[in-house]
Amino acid sequence: MRDGAVAVVGGSIAGCAFATAAARAGAGEVVVLERTRGRLADRGVGLCVHDDRAAELRVSGALPEGIAAHRLQRRRWVVRDRDAAGGRVIWEQPFPFHSYHWGLLWRGLREAVPDAVVYRQGETVTGVAEAEAGDGAEVRLAGGAVERYDLVVGADGYRSVVRAAVCPESRPHYAGYVCWRGNLDAARLAQLGGAADPAPDAVTTVCFPGGTCVIYRIPGPDGPRVNWVLYAPPPQDGQLRFDDPTSFPPGGLTPELSAHLRALLEREFPSYWGRALALTDPGDTFVQPIYDLETARTTAGRLLLAGDAASVVRPHNTSGAAKALQDATAFAEGWRRSGSFEELLRGYQGARGPAGRELVALARRLGHAQVERTPVWADMSHGEVAQWWQGQLAGAPGIGGQAMTP
Structure with missing residues (x-):
């Protein structure tokens, strides 16, 4: 299939990947509509991509070479122990991943977008709809303008405007717990003494009643950083609104929330890791x-959902970035094989719809076992932890997403 005008709503990781895929596959016009005006590269959270997924994505061209990444090889599960500042290891497993800084990954994807793509920032899309003739789709902008395209890709995240048109019945579901996130300059760990600090290739998972915290290194614009993701029950003081998945952005914590986090670290964490996160x-x-969300379909008419717009997966699965890039890979491959937009959309739905739902189901099992109904970690042997882990996978080969099928 050649030519055609494509609008990509959203210009972050999924949006850049889809814009590149559409342009390289043969679209005549590709426009990215990104609502923010600031530097997306300033977002500093960490993420991981499984080595096998990364290899596939490099071959497809979806993951450009040269983006800074930090190699991880093992994951240590630890519990608080008064005799060990870094905690007592209850299990260690292989962890063949590379970690990324969100902003640096986005920058690499943005720089790979072909020059022919028009990337427009400050463009808020308020709605999308099929064209009356059924041979395209219309995009409504905040300023009142309406633009027509042959295909509209919704890469606009969990609040997706495009999803509201494709799957209006799909809504994010609150999981019953919260995620605290942060990152710090890795050089600051020297303030604590290095005896308890594991090798840089290790992921540490701190286990406590009612939650877990995953800690690992990531590259940063100014050197290595320590990234952490802490899952726990919500504060009971009414500080959080559970109708909004981003209640308190970086720098927005209230004194009460900061005090709650400090108390949690002091009460539940091995002393070294509590002081490190502090x-x-x-x-x-x-x-x-x-939150999580699954959709019954990822396409409707000339509308298509990508990344978090198609499915919101709890972060336990470590699959979000890989899944978005796989979506773009499937889209590009489908474009090259298809003779019409209708054929392209049918193939994409068949390939990526089930994949998204399976990832949501696995992440729910992981969240249930690691936060909602945690075991008595300190009483478990290595073998019991390994068996507990396999129970979460329930036949899945592992976390980090799935291999793409031809």
Whole structure:
């Protein structure tokens, strides 16, 4: 299939990947509509991509070479122990991932977008709809303008305007717990003494009643950083709104929320890791309720959903970035094979719809076992933890997403 005008709503990771895919596959016109005016590269959260997924995505061209990444090889599960500042290891497993800084990954994807793509910032899309003739779609902008395209891709995240048109019945579901996130300069760990600090290739998962915290290194614009993601029950003081998955962005914590986090670290964490996370600057700390979402379909008419617009997966699965890039890969491959937009959309729905739903289901099992109904970690042997882990996978090969099928 050649030519055609494509609008990509959203210009972050999924949006850049889809814009590149459409342009390289043969679209005649590609326009990215990104609502923010600021630098998306300033977003500093960490993420991981499984080594096998990364290899596939490099071959497809969806993951450009040269983007800074930090190699991870093992994951240590630890519990608080008064005799060990860094905690007692209850299990260790292989962890073949590379970690990324969100902003640096986005920058690499943005720089890979072909020059022919028009990337427009400050463009808020208020609605989309099929064209009356059924041979395209219309995009309504905040300023009142209406633009027509042959295909509109919704890469606009969990609040997707495009999803509201494709699957209006789909709504994010609150999981019942929250996620605290932060990152700090890795050099600051020297303030604590290095005896308890594991090798840089290790992920540490701190386990406590009612939650877990995943800690690992990521590259940063100014050197290595320590990224952490802490899952726990929500504060009971009414500070959080559970109708909004981003209640308190970086730098927005109230004194009460900051005090709640400090108390949690002091009460539940091995002393080393509690003190380490406490080094995080307030401007690099935030909290959000955890949600997930699955859709019955990822296409409708000339509309298509990508990344978090198609499915919101709890972060336990470590698959979000890989899934968005796989969506773009499937889209590009489908474009090259298809003779019409209708054929392209049918193929994409068949390939990516089930994949998104399976990831949501796995992440729900992981959240249930690691936050909602945690075991008595300290009483478990290595073998019991390994068996507990396999129970969460329930036959899945592992976390980090799935291999793409031809």
